[in-house]
Amino acid sequence: MNIEDLTKEVEKIEAKSDFVVSWWAKKYKKTIRRIGNLNKEGCRVWEQGGKKYMCFWDVVIERYTTCIDPVITYKKGLN
DSSP states (O other): OOHHHHHHHHHHHHHHOOEEEEEEETTTTEEEEEEEESOSTTOEEEEETTEEEEEEEETTTTEEEEEESOEEEEEOOOO
């Protein structure tokens, strides 16, 4: 893969994403960051037992991901 192909791939991922989210994963003992959106059916945000949850579509690995107490670190602005 050359630099032009890589640039095109990054631009495609950026076009499909709406935000960058991070959360602390107790299982792995580290902060995880993912790029995603809430445009797919089944994506939602809810609160349960005093914790916030979010299920979103991860555009890089192309699957649903659920996180606990998420922090939106970047959100794409609408023009």
